[in-house]
Amino acid sequence: MTIAQMLGQSGSLTLLGMGVVFGFLFILIVSVTVVGKIIHTLGLDKDTSVLPKPAPGPSTAAKTAAVSAAITAAVTEYRKTEGK
Numbered sequence: 001m002t003i004a005q006m007l008g009q010s011g012s013l014t015l016l017g018m019g020v021v022f023g024f025l026f027i028l029i030v031s032v033t034v035v036g037k038i039i040h041t042l043g044l045d046k047d048t049s050v051l052p053k054p055a056p057g058p059s060t061a062a063k064t065a066a067v068s069a070a071i072t073a074a075v076t077e078y079r080k081t082e083g084k
Contacts, residue, residue, distance in 0.1 A: 039045050
């Protein structure tokens with residue numbers, strides 16, 4: 001088998017492999033789209049569970065104050081250790 005024949009065969013196999021992968025991906029995309037439309041049509045994509053409302057957390061001002069206090073403490077500690 002000559003090099004030209006081997007290159008021709010490898011090119012054919014490459015194109016065949018890419019064609020198979022492309023075909024599989026095309027079928028996959030079409031089937032997922034069709035199933036999605038069927039589920040949407042039947043109304044099965046609606047969330048029927050009722051989630052309880054989360055308990056109110058600390059206010060934004062309290063969160064800001066806590067973050068500011070943590071930053072201040074960290075900077076103070078850093079300055080103490082760097083001063084030594």
